[in-house]
Amino acid sequence: MRRAGWMVAVLLLAGCGIEPTGVTDGGDAPTGVAPGMTLYFVDGTGALVAQQPDTDRLGTISDAVSLLLASSGTPQRRTEIADVGVTRVGVIVAGDVIELRVPLAGRDVTARGIDQIVCTAIAAHVQSGGSLRSTVRIIFTVAEPAADRARTCPVIG
Amino acid sequence: MRLVVAFALVAALSVVVTAWASAQSARAALVASAQQQLVRGVAEQIGATAPTLTYPPAQDSLDRLRAAVGANTVVVYRSLRSSAGDGPGLITAELRGAVAARERLVTQRIVAGDRPWLLIGTPVMITAPDGARSASGIQVYAARDLTAVDRQVDRLVRSTLGTAALALALAVLLALVAAGSVLRPVAKLRDTARRLADGDLGARTPPRGADELAELTVTVNEMAASVQTSMATMHRMQTEARRFAADVSHELRTPLSTLTAVVEVLGDAADAMDADARESVTLAIMETNRLVALVEDLMEVSRFDAGTAGLRREVIDLPSVVHGTLRARGWLHRVTVSAPDRLEARLDPRRLDVIVANLVGNALRHGAPPVRVSVSATAAEVLIEVTDGGPGLRPEALRHVFDRFWKADAARTRTPGSGLGLALARENARLHGGDLTAGNTGTAGARFVAALPTGSEQG
Numbered sequence: 001m002r003r004a005g006w007m008v009a010v011l012l013l014a015g016c017g018i019e020p021t022g023v024t025d026g027g028d029a030p031t032g033v034a035p036g037m038t039l040y041f042v043d044g045t046g047a048l049v050a051q052q053p054d055t056d057r058l059g060t061i062s063d064a065v066s067l068l069l070a071s072s073g074t075p076q077r078r079t080e081i082a083d084v085g086v087t088r089v090g091v092i093v094a095g096d097v098i099e100l101r102v103p104l105a106g107r108d109v110t111a112r113g114i115d116q117i118v119c120t121a122i123a124a125h126v127q128s129g130g131s132l133r134s135t136v137r138i139i140f141t142v143a144e145p146a147a148d149r150a151r152t153c154p155v156i157g
Numbered sequence: 158m159r160l161v162v163a164f165a166l167v168a169a170l171s172v173v174v175t176a177w178a179s180a181q182s183a184r185a186a187l188v189a190s191a192q193q194q195l196v197r198g199v200a201e202q203i204g205a206t207a208p209t210l211t212y213p214p215a216q217d218s219l220d221r222l223r224a225a226v227g228a229n230t231v232v233v234y235r236s237l238r239s240s241a242g243d244g245p246g247l248i249t250a251e252l253r254g255a256v257a258a259r260e261r262l263v264t265q266r267i268v269a270g271d272r273p274w275l276l277i278g279t280p281v282m283i284t285a286p287d288g289a290r291s292a293s294g295i296q297v298y299a300a301r302d303l304t305a306v307d308r309q310v311d312r313l314v315r316s317t318l319g320t321a322a323l324a325l326a327l328a329v330l331l332a333l334v335a336a337g338s339v340l341r342p343v344a345k346l347r348d349t350a351r352r353l354a355d356g357d358l359g360a361r362t363p364p365r366g367a368d369e370l371a372e373l374t375v376t377v378n379e380m381a382a383s384v385q386t387s388m389a390t391m392h393r394m395q396t397e398a399r400r401f402a403a404d405v406s407h408e409l410r411t412p413l414s415t416l417t418a419v420v421e422v423l424g425d426a427a428d429a430m431d432a433d434a435r436e437s438v439t440l441a442i443m444e445t446n447r448l449v450a451l452v453e454d455l456m457e458v459s460r461f462d463a464g465t466a467g468l469r470r471e472v473i474d475l476p477s478v479v480h481g482t483l484r485a486r487g488w489l490h491r492v493t494v495s496a497p498d499r500l501e502a503r504l505d506p507r508r509l510d511v512i513v514a515n516l517v518g519n520a521l522r523h524g525a526p527p528v529r530v531s532v533s534a535t536a537a538e539v540l541i542e543v544t545d546g547g548p549g550l551r552p553e554a555l556r557h558v559f560d561r562f563w564k565a566d567a568a569r570t571r572t573p574g575s576g577l578g579l580a581l582a583r584e585n586a587r588l589h590g591g592d593l594t595a596g597n598t599g600t601a602g603a604r605f606v607a608a609l610p611t612g613s614e615q616g
Contacts, residue, residue, distance in 0.1 A: 018188060018266065018268075018273040018303055018306065018307050018310065019266070019268075020265075020266050020267050020268050020273075021265060021266040022251070022265065023251055023252055023255040023263050023264070023265045024263065024264050024265065025259070025261055025262075025263055025264075026196045026261070026262040026263055026264040026277065026279070027196065027200070027261070027262050028261060028262065029200075029260060029261050029262045029279045029280050029281065029282050030200045030201075030203035030204040030207060030262070030279060030281055030282070031204065031207065031281065031282035031283065031284045031290065032203070032204055032205075032206075032207025032208040032210075032281070032284075033207045033208075033210055033212045033214070033281050033282075033283055033293045033295060034208075034212055034283055034284075035212045035213070038286045050286060056211040056212065057208065057209060057210055057211045057212060058207070058208040058209075058212075059208055059209070060208060122286075123286035126284060126286055126287075126288055127208075127283075127284045127285070127286060128204070128207070128208045128284075129204050129284065132287075132288045156286055156287060
């Protein structure tokens with residue numbers, strides 16, 4: 001009986017305070033640094049190609065899409081988004097769904113142009129630590145039938 | 158008592174172990190949640206700031222990241238380094254190695270300067286648009302003080318101990334009550350058993366409840382009842398047997414007195430008869446006298462059994478009573494008497510005569526000469542010792558010599574004695590408050606000692 005008493009006392013004492021530990025895993029490391037953002041253009045064959053303009057930092061989804069809207073492209077990398085002179089983009093990220101409010105009407109972009117916007121947004125999201133399975137909903141200034149469905153990028157994920 | 162202690166110990170142990178286990182799990186949960194919160198805070202701060210940093214980073218970028226993560230933080234990139242607070246000094250080589258090798262966020266708990274710290278180390282990663290990750294070369298180390306958590310744990314343990322102490326007292330109290338409820342009926346049953354053993358056959362314990370203890374109580378009561386019934390039956394049978402003996406002897410007395418008178422008349426006429434007839438008459442007279450003696454002894458025994466035998470003490474001179482007894486039976490020349498000249502005692506002379514006559518008669522009949530009677534006295538009692546020169550009493554005889562109608566030699570069934578003499582002698586001695594004991598002398602003869610209180614203080 002006395003031995004049991006000692007055991008209980010020792011266990012009780014051992015239970016007090018916070019004791020040191022070894023190195024333990026704490027999960028995925030944070031991410032988000034990049035030499036620049038990734039924008040998507042259309043090459044001569046009509047395929048999407050990524051381009052990394054020298055912006056020094058990754059920036060936000062909004063930054064990336066705004067830069068895409070402002071870019072007129074090069075002879076080899078053209079854009080299929082009409083230049084409307086306004087580049088302000090509203091972004092709401094809820095879990096894996098990115099909602100983009102673009103200053104464009106549905107008729108200002110082709111299907112390929114929409115892919116450009118979707119891929120650019122997803123790339124920025126993934127590079128700052130988001131999921132590859134993310135989807136994008138684009139809200140145009142003039143609503144088109146079924147325009148705000150969830151879209152995915154054909155070259156990512 | 159052992160039961161009570163065992164109950165209390167078990168209760169105490171379970172309370173302590175339960176308290177300890179709950180304190181342990183609560184402590185672990187508390188520390189884990191605090192740690193998780195700190196880690197998530199650091200990771201979120203880095204994740205939120207990283208996209209705004211230029212890459213490759215300049216010193217001001219590292220400073221901004223460090224400021225975002227908080228105090229006690231160091232941020233390194235190749236040869237660049239931004240640090241603040243105590244954090245940098247606490248980072249272990251172990252943690253640095255793990256950050257470089259695993260490319261994951263890692264933590265370590267240490268105690269420095271009596272304070273517990275959580276160290277968090279992580280590389281900042283570059284993720285390609287296709288999800289591929291690579292190290293950026295930026296590493297963030299942060300130290301977080303866990304003293305507040307430690308205090309919280311201490312409070313928790315203290316409150317648990319307090320609760321346990323309270324529960325312990327309650328548990329011991331409950332154990333005492335429970336043990337008492339078991340032990341009280343046991344004690345009652347023990348008292349009843351003791352009263353039964355002391356002869357109080359009417360003792361019972363009322364059974365309470367419906368447990369094993371109640372069953373035991375019922376069984377004990379049944380046992381007591383059956384013992385009581387048997388004892389009563391036995392007592393009744395004994396009484397009836399005694400009354401029967403008394404009735405028989407009483408009924409025999411009247412025809413016997415007639416028979417005695419007739420035989421005496423016959424005896425007076427015997428001289429005129431021829432030899433054969435005279436022998437028959439002599440035999441008849443002898444057997445009739447023996448029958449009278451037997452009936453008288455039986456009636457005396459009946460009186461003792463019925464408790465109606467009275468004691469009439471008077472002051473007598475013991476040696477002269479003994480002499481008188483011997484003289485009356487014509488034994489003076491066959492017995493040696495050694496007695497003081499005078500020895501006064503308050504005894505019943507008639508019963509003393511019965512004792513001496515029976516002892517001496519027995520010695521003369523069954524023992525061998527010389528038969529001695531010695532009378533002596535101590536402060537409280539007088540001793541009458543009768544010895545003979547015969548073979549003495551066998552161990553079997555010693556046990557039964559005072560039994561009624563017991564014969565030392567089973568083959569010798571017809572002796573002049575009634576078979577009640579020694580039994581009567583002992584009853585008489587006991588009536589005086591004394592006793593009669595049988596034994597052997599050193600030289601192998603039988604030896605009977607009657608020890609009688611002098612009765613000087615009694616009426």
